[in-house]
Amino acid sequence: QVQLVESGGGLVQPGGSLRLSCAASGSIFSIYTMGWYRQAPGKQRELVASITSSGRTSYADSVKGRFTISRDNAKNTVYLQMNSLKPEDTAVYYCNAAPPGYSSGVWGQGTQVTVSS
Numbered sequence: 246q247v248q249l250v251e252s253g254g255g256l257v258q259p260g261g262s263l264r265l266s267c268a269a270s271g272s273i274f275s276i277y278t279m280g281w282y283r284q285a286p287g288k289q290r291e292l293v294a295s296i297t298s299s300g301r302t303s304y305a306d307s308v309k310g311r312f313t314i315s316r317d318n319a320k321n322t323v324y325l326q327m328n329s330l331k332p333e334d335t336a337v338y339y340c341n342a343a344p345p346g347y348s349s350g351v352w353g354q355g356t357q358v359t360v361s362s
Contacts, residue, residue, distance in 0.1 A: 247272040247342045247351050254338060254356030257330055261360070265325040267340030267353055277350070278343040279316055279323040283336035283358075290339070294325060298345070308334075330360045 253265040265281065280295040294304045294314035302314050313326040323340065340353040 247274065247277065249340045249342055249351055249353035251338065251340050251353045251356040254358045256359045256361065258362050259331060259360055261330050262326070262328045263330065263358060265327070265338055265340075265356060265358075267323045267325075269321045269323075269342060272342075274321040274342075275318040276345055278345075279314075280341040280343065280349075281314060281323075281325045282339045282341055283334075284339070284355075285333075285336040288336075293338070296323065327358070330358075332360045334358060335360050 247269050248271045249267055249269055251265060251267050253263060257263050276298050278295060278297045281293045282290050283293050284290040292305060293308055294312055296302045296314045296316050311329045316323045337355040337357050339355045341349055343350040
């Protein structure tokens with residue numbers, strides 16, 4: 246079973262950028278659909294972006310044009326480049342690895358992103 250560790254969160258001013266990383270170990274990373282989710286206080290966890298094993302990406306409407314998901318199968322890592330950050334992007338961001346045929350799977354521990362001046 247895959248294990249996931251996120252990193253790269255922090256405090257950033259509105260309009261700034263951050264890059265989140267999610268390192269996977271313990272399984273065949275390349276076959277998983279990888280997703281980035283976020284959960285703000287008092288809100289449900291929501292899907293932000295995903296990337297399939299073939300590299301097909303999808304994004305929530307709220308982040309289209311600002312966030313980019315990518316993966317490096319040689320490094321067993323998925324990234325989320327976040328640009329033009331807004332205060333409403335503040336949340337704990339989680340990485341998820343979904344095996345073939347599943348919509349969700351293993352979760353990472355999460356990394357806090359705070360957008361504030």
